[in-house]
Amino acid sequence: MxxxxxxxxxxxxxxxxxxxxxxxxxxxxxxxxxxxxxxxxxxxxxxxxxxxxxxxxxxxxxxxxxxxxxxxxxxxxxxxxxxxxxxxxxxxxxxxxxxxxxxxxxxxxxxxxxxxxxxxxxxxxxxxxxxxxxxxxxxxxxLPPASAALRRRAREIYEAGGVEGLLAELERVAPELIPSPRDERNPRRLMRALEIAWQGVRPPRSWHQAKTxxxxxxLDCPRQLLHQRIERRVDEMLERGLVEEVRTLRERYGRLSPTAASAIGYAEISDYLDGRLT
Incomplete structure:
Protein backbone atom coordinates (compact mmCIF):
# COMPACT_ATOMS: atom_id res chain seq x y z
CA MET A 1 0.00 0.00 0.00
CA LEU A 143 2.20 -22.12 -30.10
CA PRO A 144 -0.50 -23.55 -32.37
CA PRO A 145 -3.97 -22.02 -32.04
CA ALA A 146 -6.55 -23.67 -29.82
CA SER A 147 -8.37 -26.60 -31.41
CA ALA A 148 -12.03 -27.07 -30.54
CA ALA A 149 -11.89 -30.77 -31.47
CA LEU A 150 -8.83 -31.46 -29.34
CA ARG A 151 -10.27 -29.43 -26.47
CA ARG A 152 -13.42 -31.59 -26.56
CA ARG A 153 -11.22 -34.69 -26.54
CA ALA A 154 -9.33 -33.43 -23.48
CA ARG A 155 -12.55 -32.50 -21.72
CA GLU A 156 -13.94 -36.00 -22.33
CA ILE A 157 -10.86 -37.43 -20.61
CA TYR A 158 -11.37 -35.03 -17.71
CA GLU A 159 -15.06 -35.85 -17.35
CA ALA A 160 -14.29 -39.57 -17.40
CA GLY A 161 -11.18 -39.67 -15.22
CA GLY A 162 -10.73 -36.27 -13.59
CA VAL A 163 -7.32 -34.72 -13.06
CA GLU A 164 -5.75 -38.16 -12.69
CA GLY A 165 -6.98 -39.10 -16.16
CA LEU A 166 -5.48 -35.95 -17.66
CA LEU A 167 -2.16 -36.53 -15.90
CA ALA A 168 -2.04 -40.13 -17.05
CA GLU A 169 -2.61 -39.18 -20.69
CA LEU A 170 -0.07 -36.36 -20.50
CA GLU A 171 2.47 -38.70 -18.90
CA ARG A 172 1.90 -41.09 -21.80
CA VAL A 173 2.21 -38.63 -24.68
CA ALA A 174 4.43 -35.81 -23.40
CA PRO A 175 5.62 -35.99 -19.77
CA GLU A 176 7.84 -32.94 -20.35
CA LEU A 177 4.68 -30.83 -20.68
CA ILE A 178 3.36 -31.71 -17.22
CA PRO A 179 3.03 -28.39 -15.38
CA SER A 180 4.97 -27.50 -12.27
CA PRO A 181 3.75 -29.10 -9.01
CA ARG A 182 1.82 -25.94 -8.16
CA ASP A 183 -0.28 -26.25 -11.33
CA GLU A 184 -0.37 -29.98 -11.97
CA ARG A 185 -3.85 -30.24 -10.38
CA ASN A 186 -5.23 -27.44 -12.56
CA PRO A 187 -7.50 -29.12 -15.15
CA ARG A 188 -7.45 -26.14 -17.55
CA ARG A 189 -3.64 -26.15 -17.68
CA LEU A 190 -3.58 -29.92 -18.15
CA MET A 191 -6.16 -29.85 -20.94
CA ARG A 192 -4.25 -27.13 -22.78
CA ALA A 193 -1.00 -29.07 -22.33
CA LEU A 194 -2.65 -32.14 -23.86
CA GLU A 195 -3.97 -30.09 -26.73
CA ILE A 196 -0.43 -28.86 -27.42
CA ALA A 197 1.06 -32.34 -27.03
CA TRP A 198 -1.38 -33.92 -29.47
CA GLN A 199 -0.27 -31.34 -32.03
CA GLY A 200 3.31 -32.49 -31.62
CA VAL A 201 4.69 -29.30 -30.09
CA ARG A 202 8.01 -29.70 -28.23
CA PRO A 203 9.62 -28.47 -26.01
CA PRO A 204 7.61 -26.51 -23.41
CA ARG A 205 7.43 -22.74 -23.41
CA SER A 206 10.70 -20.98 -22.88
CA TRP A 207 9.62 -19.11 -19.76
CA HIS A 208 9.85 -22.35 -17.81
CA GLN A 209 13.64 -21.93 -18.06
CA ALA A 210 13.87 -18.14 -18.31
CA LYS A 211 14.82 -15.88 -15.43
CA THR A 212 12.76 -12.82 -14.66
CA LEU A 219 1.21 -6.45 -2.18
CA ASP A 220 0.28 -8.21 1.05
CA CYS A 221 -1.48 -7.66 4.35
CA PRO A 222 -2.07 -9.65 7.55
CA ARG A 223 -4.04 -12.84 6.94
CA GLN A 224 -6.87 -11.89 9.29
CA LEU A 225 -7.32 -8.53 7.58
CA LEU A 226 -7.22 -10.18 4.16
CA HIS A 227 -9.96 -12.62 5.18
CA GLN A 228 -12.07 -9.71 6.40
CA ARG A 229 -11.54 -7.89 3.11
CA ILE A 230 -12.55 -10.99 1.14
CA GLU A 231 -15.71 -11.41 3.21
CA ARG A 232 -16.57 -7.73 2.74
CA ARG A 233 -15.98 -8.00 -1.01
CA VAL A 234 -18.32 -11.00 -1.28
CA ASP A 235 -21.05 -9.11 0.60
CA GLU A 236 -20.57 -6.07 -1.63
CA MET A 237 -20.76 -8.16 -4.80
CA LEU A 238 -24.03 -9.72 -3.68
CA GLU A 239 -25.41 -6.29 -2.79
CA ARG A 240 -24.34 -4.94 -6.20
CA GLY A 241 -26.25 -7.66 -8.02
CA LEU A 242 -23.92 -10.60 -8.67
CA VAL A 243 -26.81 -13.06 -8.70
CA GLU A 244 -28.67 -11.00 -11.29
CA GLU A 245 -25.48 -10.60 -13.34
CA VAL A 246 -25.00 -14.38 -13.51
CA ARG A 247 -28.67 -14.90 -14.33
CA THR A 248 -28.45 -12.36 -17.16
CA LEU A 249 -25.30 -13.99 -18.58
CA ARG A 250 -26.95 -17.41 -18.57
CA GLU A 251 -30.05 -16.06 -20.31
CA ARG A 252 -28.04 -14.15 -22.92
CA TYR A 253 -25.34 -16.69 -23.73
CA GLY A 254 -26.68 -20.01 -22.54
CA ARG A 255 -23.45 -21.81 -21.87
CA LEU A 256 -20.34 -19.82 -20.96
CA SER A 257 -16.85 -20.82 -22.01
CA PRO A 258 -15.16 -23.29 -19.63
CA THR A 259 -12.87 -20.55 -18.32
CA ALA A 260 -15.64 -18.02 -17.73
CA ALA A 261 -17.95 -20.63 -16.21
CA SER A 262 -15.28 -21.66 -13.69
CA ALA A 263 -14.69 -18.12 -12.43
CA ILE A 264 -14.81 -17.90 -8.65
CA GLY A 265 -18.23 -16.62 -7.62
CA TYR A 266 -19.86 -17.27 -10.98
CA ALA A 267 -19.65 -21.06 -10.65
CA GLU A 268 -21.11 -20.91 -7.14
CA ILE A 269 -23.95 -18.56 -8.14
CA SER A 270 -24.75 -20.84 -11.10
CA ASP A 271 -25.01 -23.78 -8.70
CA TYR A 272 -27.30 -21.66 -6.51
CA LEU A 273 -29.54 -20.78 -9.46
CA ASP A 274 -29.68 -24.48 -10.38
CA GLY A 275 -30.67 -25.44 -6.84
CA ARG A 276 -27.40 -27.21 -6.00
CA LEU A 277 -26.46 -24.61 -3.37
CA THR A 278 -28.54 -22.67 -0.87
Missing part, protein backbone atom coordinates in the same frame (compact mmCIF):
# COMPACT_ATOMS: atom_id res chain seq x y z
CA UNK A 2 3.02 2.32 0.33
CA UNK A 3 2.95 3.57 -3.22
CA UNK A 4 -0.73 4.46 -3.09
CA UNK A 5 -0.50 6.47 0.10
CA UNK A 6 2.91 8.13 -0.01
CA UNK A 7 1.95 10.72 -2.64
CA UNK A 8 5.53 10.67 -3.97
CA UNK A 9 5.92 10.02 -7.68
CA UNK A 10 9.59 9.14 -7.10
CA UNK A 11 8.57 6.04 -5.14
CA UNK A 12 6.67 4.74 -8.16
CA UNK A 13 9.57 5.55 -10.47
CA UNK A 14 11.92 3.36 -8.39
CA UNK A 15 9.96 0.20 -9.28
CA UNK A 16 9.37 0.98 -12.94
CA UNK A 17 11.90 -1.67 -13.97
CA UNK A 18 10.03 -4.64 -15.42
CA UNK A 19 10.46 -5.43 -19.14
CA UNK A 20 7.30 -6.56 -20.92
CA UNK A 21 8.77 -8.09 -24.07
CA UNK A 22 10.21 -11.49 -24.98
CA UNK A 23 13.71 -12.15 -23.58
CA UNK A 24 15.20 -12.53 -27.07
CA UNK A 25 13.60 -9.32 -28.35
CA UNK A 26 16.23 -6.57 -28.83
CA UNK A 27 13.71 -4.02 -27.53
CA UNK A 28 13.01 -5.97 -24.33
CA UNK A 29 15.07 -3.65 -22.16
CA UNK A 30 13.40 -0.59 -23.70
CA UNK A 31 9.86 -1.29 -22.51
CA UNK A 32 9.33 -1.09 -18.78
CA UNK A 33 6.36 -0.85 -16.46
CA UNK A 34 5.27 -1.11 -12.86
CA UNK A 35 3.90 -4.60 -12.20
CA UNK A 36 1.70 -5.23 -9.14
CA UNK A 37 0.63 -8.68 -7.94
CA UNK A 38 -0.96 -10.04 -4.79
CA UNK A 39 -3.81 -12.13 -3.39
CA UNK A 40 -7.48 -11.49 -4.05
CA UNK A 41 -8.90 -8.44 -2.26
CA UNK A 42 -5.52 -7.12 -1.11
CA UNK A 43 -6.19 -3.88 -2.99
CA UNK A 44 -4.16 -4.26 -6.20
CA UNK A 45 -6.55 -2.33 -8.41
CA UNK A 46 -6.87 0.54 -5.91
CA UNK A 47 -3.08 0.82 -5.60
CA UNK A 48 -2.57 0.62 -9.38
CA UNK A 49 -5.24 3.27 -9.89
CA UNK A 50 -3.66 5.64 -7.39
CA UNK A 51 -0.19 5.17 -8.90
CA UNK A 52 -1.61 5.88 -12.35
CA UNK A 53 -3.30 9.04 -11.10
CA UNK A 54 -0.06 10.23 -9.50
CA UNK A 55 2.12 9.48 -12.52
CA UNK A 56 -0.27 9.93 -15.44
CA UNK A 57 0.25 6.29 -16.44
CA UNK A 58 -2.22 3.88 -18.05
CA UNK A 59 -3.28 0.60 -16.39
CA UNK A 60 -3.20 -2.83 -18.02
CA UNK A 61 -5.34 -5.44 -16.22
CA UNK A 62 -3.70 -8.85 -16.61
CA UNK A 63 -6.62 -10.95 -15.45
CA UNK A 64 -8.10 -13.94 -17.26
CA UNK A 65 -11.66 -13.12 -16.11
CA UNK A 66 -11.70 -9.36 -16.64
CA UNK A 67 -11.34 -9.93 -20.39
CA UNK A 68 -14.98 -11.10 -20.54
CA UNK A 69 -17.74 -8.63 -21.33
CA UNK A 70 -20.66 -8.58 -18.93
CA UNK A 71 -18.67 -10.17 -16.10
CA UNK A 72 -18.29 -6.96 -14.14
CA UNK A 73 -19.49 -7.34 -10.56
CA UNK A 74 -17.90 -10.71 -9.86
CA UNK A 75 -14.52 -9.75 -11.32
CA UNK A 76 -14.37 -6.45 -9.42
CA UNK A 77 -13.54 -4.46 -12.53
CA UNK A 78 -12.64 -0.79 -12.15
CA UNK A 79 -15.75 1.34 -11.86
CA UNK A 80 -16.95 3.72 -14.55
CA UNK A 81 -15.71 6.65 -12.48
CA UNK A 82 -12.25 5.08 -12.22
CA UNK A 83 -12.14 4.56 -15.99
CA UNK A 84 -12.91 8.22 -16.50
CA UNK A 85 -9.91 9.15 -14.35
CA UNK A 86 -7.38 6.64 -15.75
CA UNK A 87 -7.11 4.85 -19.09
CA UNK A 88 -7.51 1.07 -18.66
CA UNK A 89 -6.59 -1.77 -21.02
CA UNK A 90 -7.27 -5.50 -20.86
CA UNK A 91 -10.96 -5.21 -20.03
CA UNK A 92 -14.04 -6.42 -21.95
CA UNK A 93 -12.10 -7.99 -24.82
CA UNK A 94 -14.38 -10.90 -25.69
CA UNK A 95 -17.84 -12.39 -25.11
CA UNK A 96 -17.97 -14.85 -22.17
CA UNK A 97 -19.11 -17.76 -24.32
CA UNK A 98 -15.87 -17.62 -26.30
CA UNK A 99 -12.53 -19.14 -25.27
CA UNK A 100 -9.62 -16.82 -24.60
CA UNK A 101 -6.04 -17.92 -24.04
CA UNK A 102 -2.89 -16.42 -22.58
CA UNK A 103 -1.49 -16.40 -26.11
CA UNK A 104 -4.35 -14.20 -27.28
CA UNK A 105 -3.80 -11.87 -24.34
CA UNK A 106 -0.10 -11.68 -25.12
CA UNK A 107 -0.76 -10.81 -28.77
CA UNK A 108 -3.30 -8.21 -27.66
CA UNK A 109 -0.61 -6.53 -25.54
CA UNK A 110 1.95 -6.68 -28.35
CA UNK A 111 -0.58 -5.06 -30.67
CA UNK A 112 -1.16 -2.27 -28.15
CA UNK A 113 2.58 -1.67 -28.10
CA UNK A 114 3.05 -1.80 -31.88
CA UNK A 115 0.18 0.65 -32.39
CA UNK A 116 1.56 3.05 -29.78
CA UNK A 117 -1.42 2.71 -27.46
CA UNK A 118 0.78 1.81 -24.49
CA UNK A 119 4.12 3.48 -23.82
CA UNK A 120 7.28 2.39 -22.06
CA UNK A 121 7.62 3.91 -18.58
CA UNK A 122 3.97 4.93 -18.66
CA UNK A 123 2.15 1.71 -17.77
CA UNK A 124 1.03 -0.04 -14.57
CA UNK A 125 0.29 -3.75 -14.98
CA UNK A 126 -1.98 -5.25 -12.34
CA UNK A 127 -2.72 -8.96 -11.97
CA UNK A 128 -4.74 -10.90 -11.74
CA UNK A 129 -3.59 -14.07 -13.39
CA UNK A 130 -0.08 -15.28 -12.73
CA UNK A 131 0.16 -16.88 -16.16
CA UNK A 132 -0.73 -13.58 -17.84
CA UNK A 133 1.89 -11.73 -15.81
CA UNK A 134 4.52 -14.37 -16.54
CA UNK A 135 3.78 -14.19 -20.27
CA UNK A 136 4.46 -10.46 -20.17
CA UNK A 137 7.64 -10.64 -18.11
CA UNK A 138 9.11 -13.75 -19.76
CA UNK A 139 7.46 -13.96 -23.17
CA UNK A 140 5.92 -16.95 -24.92
CA UNK A 141 7.19 -19.28 -27.58
CA UNK A 142 4.91 -19.51 -30.64
CA UNK A 213 14.56 -9.55 -15.27
CA UNK A 214 13.29 -6.57 -13.37
CA UNK A 215 11.06 -6.21 -10.33
CA UNK A 216 7.49 -7.36 -9.73
CA UNK A 217 5.98 -5.75 -6.65
CA UNK A 218 3.86 -7.99 -4.44
Missing amino acids: LYATSGRQAEAEKIRTTPLRQPDDPEAEAFRAIVLVGPTAVGKTAVAHQIARLTGDDVLCADSMSVYRGMDVGTAKPTTAMRHQVRYFGLDLIEPDRPFSVGQFYEYCRTLYREGKIRSDHLVVVGGSGLYIKALTHGLDP RGVVVG
Whole structure:
Protein backbone atom coordinates (compact mmCIF):
# COMPACT_ATOMS: atom_id res chain seq x y z
CA MET A 1 0.00 0.00 0.00
CA LEU A 2 3.02 2.32 0.33
CA TYR A 3 2.95 3.57 -3.22
CA ALA A 4 -0.73 4.46 -3.09
CA THR A 5 -0.50 6.47 0.10
CA SER A 6 2.91 8.13 -0.01
CA GLY A 7 1.95 10.72 -2.64
CA ARG A 8 5.53 10.67 -3.97
CA GLN A 9 5.92 10.02 -7.68
CA ALA A 10 9.59 9.14 -7.10
CA GLU A 11 8.57 6.04 -5.14
CA ALA A 12 6.67 4.74 -8.16
CA GLU A 13 9.57 5.55 -10.47
CA LYS A 14 11.92 3.36 -8.39
CA ILE A 15 9.96 0.20 -9.28
CA ARG A 16 9.37 0.98 -12.94
CA THR A 17 11.90 -1.67 -13.97
CA THR A 18 10.03 -4.64 -15.42
CA PRO A 19 10.46 -5.43 -19.14
CA LEU A 20 7.30 -6.56 -20.92
CA ARG A 21 8.77 -8.09 -24.07
CA GLN A 22 10.21 -11.49 -24.98
CA PRO A 23 13.71 -12.15 -23.58
CA ASP A 24 15.20 -12.53 -27.07
CA ASP A 25 13.60 -9.32 -28.35
CA PRO A 26 16.23 -6.57 -28.83
CA GLU A 27 13.71 -4.02 -27.53
CA ALA A 28 13.01 -5.97 -24.33
CA GLU A 29 15.07 -3.65 -22.16
CA ALA A 30 13.40 -0.59 -23.70
CA PHE A 31 9.86 -1.29 -22.51
CA ARG A 32 9.33 -1.09 -18.78
CA ALA A 33 6.36 -0.85 -16.46
CA ILE A 34 5.27 -1.11 -12.86
CA VAL A 35 3.90 -4.60 -12.20
CA LEU A 36 1.70 -5.23 -9.14
CA VAL A 37 0.63 -8.68 -7.94
CA GLY A 38 -0.96 -10.04 -4.79
CA PRO A 39 -3.81 -12.13 -3.39
CA THR A 40 -7.48 -11.49 -4.05
CA ALA A 41 -8.90 -8.44 -2.26
CA VAL A 42 -5.52 -7.12 -1.11
CA GLY A 43 -6.19 -3.88 -2.99
CA LYS A 44 -4.16 -4.26 -6.20
CA THR A 45 -6.55 -2.33 -8.41
CA ALA A 46 -6.87 0.54 -5.91
CA VAL A 47 -3.08 0.82 -5.60
CA ALA A 48 -2.57 0.62 -9.38
CA HIS A 49 -5.24 3.27 -9.89
CA GLN A 50 -3.66 5.64 -7.39
CA ILE A 51 -0.19 5.17 -8.90
CA ALA A 52 -1.61 5.88 -12.35
CA ARG A 53 -3.30 9.04 -11.10
CA LEU A 54 -0.06 10.23 -9.50
CA THR A 55 2.12 9.48 -12.52
CA GLY A 56 -0.27 9.93 -15.44
CA ASP A 57 0.25 6.29 -16.44
CA ASP A 58 -2.22 3.88 -18.05
CA VAL A 59 -3.28 0.60 -16.39
CA LEU A 60 -3.20 -2.83 -18.02
CA CYS A 61 -5.34 -5.44 -16.22
CA ALA A 62 -3.70 -8.85 -16.61
CA ASP A 63 -6.62 -10.95 -15.45
CA SER A 64 -8.10 -13.94 -17.26
CA MET A 65 -11.66 -13.12 -16.11
CA SER A 66 -11.70 -9.36 -16.64
CA VAL A 67 -11.34 -9.93 -20.39
CA TYR A 68 -14.98 -11.10 -20.54
CA ARG A 69 -17.74 -8.63 -21.33
CA GLY A 70 -20.66 -8.58 -18.93
CA MET A 71 -18.67 -10.17 -16.10
CA ASP A 72 -18.29 -6.96 -14.14
CA VAL A 73 -19.49 -7.34 -10.56
CA GLY A 74 -17.90 -10.71 -9.86
CA THR A 75 -14.52 -9.75 -11.32
CA ALA A 76 -14.37 -6.45 -9.42
CA LYS A 77 -13.54 -4.46 -12.53
CA PRO A 78 -12.64 -0.79 -12.15
CA THR A 79 -15.75 1.34 -11.86
CA THR A 80 -16.95 3.72 -14.55
CA ALA A 81 -15.71 6.65 -12.48
CA MET A 82 -12.25 5.08 -12.22
CA ARG A 83 -12.14 4.56 -15.99
CA HIS A 84 -12.91 8.22 -16.50
CA GLN A 85 -9.91 9.15 -14.35
CA VAL A 86 -7.38 6.64 -15.75
CA ARG A 87 -7.11 4.85 -19.09
CA TYR A 88 -7.51 1.07 -18.66
CA PHE A 89 -6.59 -1.77 -21.02
CA GLY A 90 -7.27 -5.50 -20.86
CA LEU A 91 -10.96 -5.21 -20.03
CA ASP A 92 -14.04 -6.42 -21.95
CA LEU A 93 -12.10 -7.99 -24.82
CA ILE A 94 -14.38 -10.90 -25.69
CA GLU A 95 -17.84 -12.39 -25.11
CA PRO A 96 -17.97 -14.85 -22.17
CA ASP A 97 -19.11 -17.76 -24.32
CA ARG A 98 -15.87 -17.62 -26.30
CA PRO A 99 -12.53 -19.14 -25.27
CA PHE A 100 -9.62 -16.82 -24.60
CA SER A 101 -6.04 -17.92 -24.04
CA VAL A 102 -2.89 -16.42 -22.58
CA GLY A 103 -1.49 -16.40 -26.11
CA GLN A 104 -4.35 -14.20 -27.28
CA PHE A 105 -3.80 -11.87 -24.34
CA TYR A 106 -0.10 -11.68 -25.12
CA GLU A 107 -0.76 -10.81 -28.77
CA TYR A 108 -3.30 -8.21 -27.66
CA CYS A 109 -0.61 -6.53 -25.54
CA ARG A 110 1.95 -6.68 -28.35
CA THR A 111 -0.58 -5.06 -30.67
CA LEU A 112 -1.16 -2.27 -28.15
CA TYR A 113 2.58 -1.67 -28.10
CA ARG A 114 3.05 -1.80 -31.88
CA GLU A 115 0.18 0.65 -32.39
CA GLY A 116 1.56 3.05 -29.78
CA LYS A 117 -1.42 2.71 -27.46
CA ILE A 118 0.78 1.81 -24.49
CA ARG A 119 4.12 3.48 -23.82
CA SER A 120 7.28 2.39 -22.06
CA ASP A 121 7.62 3.91 -18.58
CA HIS A 122 3.97 4.93 -18.66
CA LEU A 123 2.15 1.71 -17.77
CA VAL A 124 1.03 -0.04 -14.57
CA VAL A 125 0.29 -3.75 -14.98
CA VAL A 126 -1.98 -5.25 -12.34
CA GLY A 127 -2.72 -8.96 -11.97
CA GLY A 128 -4.74 -10.90 -11.74
CA SER A 129 -3.59 -14.07 -13.39
CA GLY A 130 -0.08 -15.28 -12.73
CA LEU A 131 0.16 -16.88 -16.16
CA TYR A 132 -0.73 -13.58 -17.84
CA ILE A 133 1.89 -11.73 -15.81
CA LYS A 134 4.52 -14.37 -16.54
CA ALA A 135 3.78 -14.19 -20.27
CA LEU A 136 4.46 -10.46 -20.17
CA THR A 137 7.64 -10.64 -18.11
CA HIS A 138 9.11 -13.75 -19.76
CA GLY A 139 7.46 -13.96 -23.17
CA LEU A 140 5.92 -16.95 -24.92
CA ASP A 141 7.19 -19.28 -27.58
CA PRO A 142 4.91 -19.51 -30.64
CA LEU A 143 2.20 -22.12 -30.10
CA PRO A 144 -0.50 -23.55 -32.37
CA PRO A 145 -3.97 -22.02 -32.04
CA ALA A 146 -6.55 -23.67 -29.82
CA SER A 147 -8.37 -26.60 -31.41
CA ALA A 148 -12.03 -27.07 -30.54
CA ALA A 149 -11.89 -30.77 -31.47
CA LEU A 150 -8.83 -31.46 -29.34
CA ARG A 151 -10.27 -29.43 -26.47
CA ARG A 152 -13.42 -31.59 -26.56
CA ARG A 153 -11.22 -34.69 -26.54
CA ALA A 154 -9.33 -33.43 -23.48
CA ARG A 155 -12.55 -32.50 -21.72
CA GLU A 156 -13.94 -36.00 -22.33
CA ILE A 157 -10.86 -37.43 -20.61
CA TYR A 158 -11.37 -35.03 -17.71
CA GLU A 159 -15.06 -35.85 -17.35
CA ALA A 160 -14.29 -39.57 -17.40
CA GLY A 161 -11.18 -39.67 -15.22
CA GLY A 162 -10.73 -36.27 -13.59
CA VAL A 163 -7.32 -34.72 -13.06
CA GLU A 164 -5.75 -38.16 -12.69
CA GLY A 165 -6.98 -39.10 -16.16
CA LEU A 166 -5.48 -35.95 -17.66
CA LEU A 167 -2.16 -36.53 -15.90
CA ALA A 168 -2.04 -40.13 -17.05
CA GLU A 169 -2.61 -39.18 -20.69
CA LEU A 170 -0.07 -36.36 -20.50
CA GLU A 171 2.47 -38.70 -18.90
CA ARG A 172 1.90 -41.09 -21.80
CA VAL A 173 2.21 -38.63 -24.68
CA ALA A 174 4.43 -35.81 -23.40
CA PRO A 175 5.62 -35.99 -19.77
CA GLU A 176 7.84 -32.94 -20.35
CA LEU A 177 4.68 -30.83 -20.68
CA ILE A 178 3.36 -31.71 -17.22
CA PRO A 179 3.03 -28.39 -15.38
CA SER A 180 4.97 -27.50 -12.27
CA PRO A 181 3.75 -29.10 -9.01
CA ARG A 182 1.82 -25.94 -8.16
CA ASP A 183 -0.28 -26.25 -11.33
CA GLU A 184 -0.37 -29.98 -11.97
CA ARG A 185 -3.85 -30.24 -10.38
CA ASN A 186 -5.23 -27.44 -12.56
CA PRO A 187 -7.50 -29.12 -15.15
CA ARG A 188 -7.45 -26.14 -17.55
CA ARG A 189 -3.64 -26.15 -17.68
CA LEU A 190 -3.58 -29.92 -18.15
CA MET A 191 -6.16 -29.85 -20.94
CA ARG A 192 -4.25 -27.13 -22.78
CA ALA A 193 -1.00 -29.07 -22.33
CA LEU A 194 -2.65 -32.14 -23.86
CA GLU A 195 -3.97 -30.09 -26.73
CA ILE A 196 -0.43 -28.86 -27.42
CA ALA A 197 1.06 -32.34 -27.03
CA TRP A 198 -1.38 -33.92 -29.47
CA GLN A 199 -0.27 -31.34 -32.03
CA GLY A 200 3.31 -32.49 -31.62
CA VAL A 201 4.69 -29.30 -30.09
CA ARG A 202 8.01 -29.70 -28.23
CA PRO A 203 9.62 -28.47 -26.01
CA PRO A 204 7.61 -26.51 -23.41
CA ARG A 205 7.43 -22.74 -23.41
CA SER A 206 10.70 -20.98 -22.88
CA TRP A 207 9.62 -19.11 -19.76
CA HIS A 208 9.85 -22.35 -17.81
CA GLN A 209 13.64 -21.93 -18.06
CA ALA A 210 13.87 -18.14 -18.31
CA LYS A 211 14.82 -15.88 -15.43
CA THR A 212 12.76 -12.82 -14.66
CA ARG A 213 14.56 -9.55 -15.27
CA GLY A 214 13.29 -6.57 -13.37
CA VAL A 215 11.06 -6.21 -10.33
CA VAL A 216 7.49 -7.36 -9.73
CA VAL A 217 5.98 -5.75 -6.65
CA GLY A 218 3.86 -7.99 -4.44
CA LEU A 219 1.21 -6.45 -2.18
CA ASP A 220 0.28 -8.21 1.05
CA CYS A 221 -1.48 -7.66 4.35
CA PRO A 222 -2.07 -9.65 7.55
CA ARG A 223 -4.04 -12.84 6.94
CA GLN A 224 -6.87 -11.89 9.29
CA LEU A 225 -7.32 -8.53 7.58
CA LEU A 226 -7.22 -10.18 4.16
CA HIS A 227 -9.96 -12.62 5.18
CA GLN A 228 -12.07 -9.71 6.40
CA ARG A 229 -11.54 -7.89 3.11
CA ILE A 230 -12.55 -10.99 1.14
CA GLU A 231 -15.71 -11.41 3.21
CA ARG A 232 -16.57 -7.73 2.74
CA ARG A 233 -15.98 -8.00 -1.01
CA VAL A 234 -18.32 -11.00 -1.28
CA ASP A 235 -21.05 -9.11 0.60
CA GLU A 236 -20.57 -6.07 -1.63
CA MET A 237 -20.76 -8.16 -4.80
CA LEU A 238 -24.03 -9.72 -3.68
CA GLU A 239 -25.41 -6.29 -2.79
CA ARG A 240 -24.34 -4.94 -6.20
CA GLY A 241 -26.25 -7.66 -8.02
CA LEU A 242 -23.92 -10.60 -8.67
CA VAL A 243 -26.81 -13.06 -8.70
CA GLU A 244 -28.67 -11.00 -11.29
CA GLU A 245 -25.48 -10.60 -13.34
CA VAL A 246 -25.00 -14.38 -13.51
CA ARG A 247 -28.67 -14.90 -14.33
CA THR A 248 -28.45 -12.36 -17.16
CA LEU A 249 -25.30 -13.99 -18.58
CA ARG A 250 -26.95 -17.41 -18.57
CA GLU A 251 -30.05 -16.06 -20.31
CA ARG A 252 -28.04 -14.15 -22.92
CA TYR A 253 -25.34 -16.69 -23.73
CA GLY A 254 -26.68 -20.01 -22.54
CA ARG A 255 -23.45 -21.81 -21.87
CA LEU A 256 -20.34 -19.82 -20.96
CA SER A 257 -16.85 -20.82 -22.01
CA PRO A 258 -15.16 -23.29 -19.63
CA THR A 259 -12.87 -20.55 -18.32
CA ALA A 260 -15.64 -18.02 -17.73
CA ALA A 261 -17.95 -20.63 -16.21
CA SER A 262 -15.28 -21.66 -13.69
CA ALA A 263 -14.69 -18.12 -12.43
CA ILE A 264 -14.81 -17.90 -8.65
CA GLY A 265 -18.23 -16.62 -7.62
CA TYR A 266 -19.86 -17.27 -10.98
CA ALA A 267 -19.65 -21.06 -10.65
CA GLU A 268 -21.11 -20.91 -7.14
CA ILE A 269 -23.95 -18.56 -8.14
CA SER A 270 -24.75 -20.84 -11.10
CA ASP A 271 -25.01 -23.78 -8.70
CA TYR A 272 -27.30 -21.66 -6.51
CA LEU A 273 -29.54 -20.78 -9.46
CA ASP A 274 -29.68 -24.48 -10.38
CA GLY A 275 -30.67 -25.44 -6.84
CA ARG A 276 -27.40 -27.21 -6.00
CA LEU A 277 -26.46 -24.61 -3.37
CA THR A 278 -28.54 -22.67 -0.87
